[in-house]
Amino acid sequence: MKKRIQFSLVYRDMWQASGKFQPRKDQLERIAPAIIDMGCFSRVETNGGAFEQVNLLAGENPNDAVRAFCKPFNDAGIKTHMLDRGLNALRMYPVPDDVRRLQYKVKHAQGVDITRIFCGLNDVRNIIPSIKWALEAGMTPQATLCITTSPVHTVEYYSDIADKLIAAGATEICLKDMAGIGQPAMLGKLTKAIKEKHPDIIIQYHGHSGPGLSMASILEVCNNGADVIDTAMEPLSWGKVHPDIISVQSMLKNEGFDVPEINMNAYMHARSMTQEFIDEWLGYFINPGNKHMSSLLLGCGLPGGMMGSMMADLAGIHRSINSILKSKGQPEYSTDDMLVKLFNEVEYVWPRVGYPPLVTPFSQYVKNIALLNLLTMAQGKGRFVMMDDAMWGMILGKSGTIPGTIDEELVELAKKKGYEFTDADPHTLIPDALDGFRKEMADNGWDCGQDDEELYELAMHPEQYRDYKSGIAKKRFLADLQKAKDAKLGASLSPEEIAAFKHAKADAIVAPVKGQIFFEFGGGSECVPCIEPFIGSEYKEGDTFCYIQAPWGQIMPIKACLGGKLVEIAAKQGSKVNKGDVIGYIEREHKED
Structure with missing residues (x-):
């Protein structure tokens, strides 16, 4: 054996x-x-x-x-x-x-x-x-x-x-x-x-x-x-x-x-x-496409784990390019056309940026360069004209030594922009930061946690950790989850059926007068600002949902019915509504018969 x-x-x-x-x-x-x-x-x-x-x-x-x-x-x-x-x-x-x-x-x-x-x-x-x-x-x-x-x-x-x-x-x-x-x-x-x-x-x-x-x-x-x-x-x-x-x-x-x-x-x-x-x-x-294998990955070398985000990015560029093609009277690209063009462009870009292995974050950088190249070429501007600092940082050596050779076109472009290549040890370019984060923990009254694990979390993911501590992260997540559930529901129901499904279980918030919607209102008003809502927001009976400024200047607080969870928003900050228009729907936990 x-x-x-x-x-x-x-x-x-x-x-x-x-x-x-x-x-x-x-x-x-x-x-x-x-x-x-x-x-x-x-x-x-x-x-x-x-x-x-x-x-x-x-x-x-x-x-x-x-x-x-x-x-x-x-x-x-x-x-x-x-x-x-x-x-x-x-x-x-x-x-x-x-x-x-x-x-x-x-x-x-x-x-x-x-x-x-x-x-x-x-x-x-x-x-x-x-x-x-x-x-x-x-x-x-x-x-x-x-x-x-x-x-x-x-x-x-x-x-x-x-x-x-x-x-x-x-x-x-x-x-x-x-x-x-x-x-x-x-x-x-x-x-x-x-x-x-x-x-x-x-x-x-x-x-x-x-x-x-x-x-x-x-x-x-x-x-x-x-x-x-x-x-x-x-x-x-x-x-x-x-x-x-x-x-x-x-x-x-x-x-x-x-x-x-x-x-x-x-x-x-x-x-x-x-x-x-x-x-x-x-x-x-979960992107359903990630359940499928694809031989197309052999040519472009992109990791399977980023295919979902790549397809989302591709959709936006696809719409922009098709809009350009349509304005020129040229045939628009199908999704498959765009996918093949992206893979081909990655194959073009990859050797020219020195063959960095396509793994986080360099797979994202190379993919983004290729995507933006497709857009700028459709616009008639050529390649390598929309690269951000992260993409340039990879090319210039700020993240480490590129295994291959940077194409002369990019070397010349860097010179024109006044950029300098470096062979410095990347980690020596970054100053220590723990003292500042430790002070932030103390200032906020936050416990550094067992074995300093909470301090570490703030220092590693500062933006996400602050949002987690404030509760904003959970609210955003619940809103995203509701949106994803709505999208899945929408795949099997018509818009009218979806609306009827939601509205049957919810109370409508109706505009009592014609005017302009404000979820946050300042300018010296004595009104207490409310928070711009998102799907999943929870309200108690009597809470202010929004304000309407009437044509004659009066500012009216609009209440959140009998309270509950927001399931649909029908108006945006600053939008105009007429008397009787529905602004949103709130579903009560225990709706009466």
Whole structure:
């Protein structure tokens, strides 16, 4: 029999590659025992990039969620791991050194064993400090190679990086095939090269299903010495996500590897529970297209996890371009036309910006350059004329060393704009910031939390954390959820049926006079300003919903009926209404017969 292969369930990434949000704390606590009972996982990915940010956006405390999710696995002897974006830590832009260092102290205290540290550019300067800080905190630093297929990303290129990361203290190496476009033969050779030189180093393979190469890649890396394979499970496996544990286990078992058995009763229980989470609310934020694999990803190299946001971005550009084409009397593009044009433009842009591996945030930068190029070319302005500071920062070297060569056209354009290229160590460009955030916590009367975890959260995600603390995040989330539910309802009902459905259960707020609507009113008025409403806003009987300024100047407060939850807004700030017009609908919890 061949060597023992361990499996990891990437439960965080299953959701990340499918939609916007992660399960709540109570849902994670419920699913953990079922995952443990499956008996086949030695590791589970519990948190990391995007996990905490989207928890805050949903108005939830991510520190509570991480601790609750990790504890059952800690107790069962299953190792937990997180995704760490190196210089960017858990967000999309660079993080000060003192905040990054605190991260490992916090995560170790919360029960996270392994940190998977990656840099989208594979710049070791962005990874090595995190290796040192993770070791100091007692965590296992798993240094990562972001896999892509280009003329510069060879076995020798990656092997050299692995040598430097292992010399810096990494005890594990992850092959992160984020778009699933790594060629199986190359991945097998790379695994063998690392293992022959560093036989004691654990190698973990992470490959998205996307274009369909991942199963072949898993077989190649295992036959060449890999130790741990990342897998998913239904109903979120395959598509743009990851291969299912059942298929991976069957394939490797048939190949002669020593693999753990799967408790299928537990698998079906965990599968059913995950589907329950989808049906309850998470499914409203899952793009159906992420359930499908696509060979088109091989050409552009874009990661499957960003396909949902990419399609949303594409829709806006699509409308703008079609408007331009229509004004010129030219045929408009279909959605498929636009998708092919975008993929082709990514293929054009990618080598010219130096082949950065297309992973967060560089996949977004390259995709955005390509999208804006399509728009500006339609406008007759040419390429590379609408790039923002983040896109230029990647090109200029502010995020790290680009693996390839920047096209001369972009070099000349940078000179014309007065931009300078840099080879400075990126993390030295960012001043420490914890003292300022600690003062903000004190000024607001906020507790820094167990092991400074709340301080860390503010420092890592300042905007989202402030909104979470104020309650605005939860209100926005509920409004977004209601909007998503309305959209789903709208797919099966006509607008008239939707309106009738809502209005049958709600009280109408009616304008008593003709005038102009104000949800916030100042200018010296003695009226107390109300808050501009959103779907899901809660009102008590007698609360002011809005104001109407009549043509003769009188300002009238409009009450929120008998109170309840706002289910529809029919007027905007500043809009004109006539007497008898409906301004909104409020649904009471206990509506009388």
